[in-house]
Amino acid sequence: MANDDLIRLRGGKPLIGEIHLRGAKNTVPKNMVAALLTDEPVIIRDVPKIEDVDIMTRLFQRMGVEVEEVRPGTLQIIAKKMKLPTRSDLVDITGRSRIPILTAGPLLYRFGKALVPKLGGCNIGPRPVDFHVKALRELGASYDENEENGVFKAKGLRGAKIILEYPSVGATEQVILSSVLADGQTELHNAAVEPEIMDLIALLQKMGAIISVDTDRTIYVEGVKKLGGATHSAMPDRIEAASWACAALGTNGRILVRGARQLDMMTFLNKFHQIGGGFEVNRDGITFYREQETLSPITVETDVHPGFMTDWQQPMVVVLTQAEGRSVVHETVYESRFGYTSELNRMGAKIKLFEESPEMIKSKFGKRNYRQSAQIDGPTKLHGSEMTVPDLRAGFSYIVAALIADGESTIHGFSVLQRGYEHLVAKLQSLEANILEVKA
Numbered sequence: 001m002a003n004d005d006l007i008r009l010r011g012g013k014p015l016i017g018e019i020h021l022r023g024a025k026n027t028v029p030k031n032m033v034a035a036l037l038t039d040e041p042v043i044i045r046d047v048p049k050i051e052d053v054d055i056m057t058r059l060f061q062r063m064g065v066e067v068e069e070v071r072p073g074t075l076q077i078i079a080k081k082m083k084l085p086t087r088s089d090l091v092d093i094t095g096r097s098r099i100p101i102l103t104a105g106p107l108l109y110r111f112g113k114a115l116v117p118k119l120g121g122c123n124i125g126p127r128p129v130d131f132h133v134k135a136l137r138e139l140g141a142s143y144d145e146n147e148e149n150g151v152f153k154a155k156g157l158r159g160a161k162i163i164l165e166y167p168s169v170g171a172t173e174q175v176i177l178s179s180v181l182a183d184g185q186t187e188l189h190n191a192a193v194e195p196e197i198m199d200l201i202a203l204l205q206k207m208g209a210i211i212s213v214d215t216d217r218t219i220y221v222e223g224v225k226k227l228g229g230a231t232h233s234a235m236p237d238r239i240e241a242a243s244w245a246c247a248a249l250g251t252n253g254r255i256l257v258r259g260a261r262q263l264d265m266m267t268f269l270n271k272f273h274q275i276g277g278g279f280e281v282n283r284d285g286i287t288f289y290r291e292q293e294t295l296s297p298i299t300v301e302t303d304v305h306p307g308f309m310t311d312w313q314q315p316m317v318v319v320l321t322q323a324e325g326r327s328v329v330h331e332t333v334y335e336s337r338f339g340y341t342s343e344l345n346r347m348g349a350k351i352k353l354f355e356e357s358p359e360m361i362k363s364k365f366g367k368r369n370y371r372q373s374a375q376i377d378g379p380t381k382l383h384g385s386e387m388t389v390p391d392l393r394a395g396f397s398y399i400v401a402a403l404i405a406d407g408e409s410t411i412h413g414f415s416v417l418q419r420g421y422e423h424l425v426a427k428l429q430s431l432e433a434n435i436l437e438v439k440a
């Protein structure tokens, strides 16, 4: 394979030790976008070294925005001088990250125009941006697109009543970032209320925004004339925390995840405990381990917050291959987020996919026939194998599977994991994983 980046692991050894979480992949780059709404310095702490942060840094620098790592893990962003990105600025960014479309609001305020890269689909579903476009139109922008880019234009944005068809995380962030400086009040109904969104709101509040969240998923944004600088520590990555928790449970190890917060992970912890995982919450983080010798099957459905996150599903499915009995995992957020299970079956798992499941409660996809339910029969022995990472979270689940399996596994496309897992090799080494080879 050309340019083959891979990791080769030998399984069968418990992961033991501790790792430290930094700011969440799904928060930090959005906090960076908030910094474009002011010409004063915004300082973001706990910034992880991951690709989404690199992409935004690169984009900002091309736009003339100062981005400086003033201390390790602390970024200072000053958007005093800013210019519209050109098409060529976006070429190597197009299709690589979902974040750049969130620059639409800040660019519209400064220039009345925003050029954003098209995002494209990926291995977990088509992931369109129609909610973003519809919401921005409601705030007063027009939208056109060509093959690579989307172009928004507006002569000033004005507050509006917007109803999201589905509580999309990105579309909620889009509306917030585009309405904080709008003329008048914005009412966003059926908004997503993930902790990552609350983190963005917290930063914007420090910058002078007036945003309130009602009990019924309605977010009210009172437009203000100007925002100022602020300093903010990004929330720790609760997806990464859950990934390591599953690695500890699956390998019968014990991992202290420094920085993990119980309140962000309650739904996960309930399921983790039902399977047979133990956890101790301490001041520094959460220690995850196996409490029951025989793991128990569960039924779980992914959902928007406060439901079970879709990004927690993949490493947990691997753990469920070790539980005694039948588990059902039902995906309701993405159309096709179980593609990775065929590799697990090649390793010895017994996972069947169904379009519907008896346990199915609700689905945003209605009658469209997606294979949304995974039925996992366990326990099954997993054997080392060779596989290619299809997407970020599935990639981590292959790591967990390889660590549980007997024998050697080779995971190609390992660099995809750098999009969301900081210092992954170093962390695996510190947890005493048996790493045989890494090719970057």
Ligand code: EPU
Residues within 6 Å of the ligand: 025, 026, 027, 098, 099, 125, 126, 127, 128, 129, 130, 131, 132, 133, 166, 167, 168, 169, 170, 171, 192, 239, 309, 310, 311, 333, 334, 335, 392, 393, 420
């Ligand atoms: N959707 C639309 N139209 C839109 C926007 C979304 O149909 O305009 C659909 C999506 O296709 C998907 C569902 O709505 O089926 C939910 O999408 P959402 O907008 O909530 O997701 P996102 O903002 O694109 C973020 C995370 C994802 C995470 C989801 C759900 C970032 C950068 N990404 O994506 O994280 O799965 O929220 O919590 O914040 C990951 O970290 O690996 C990852 C995929």
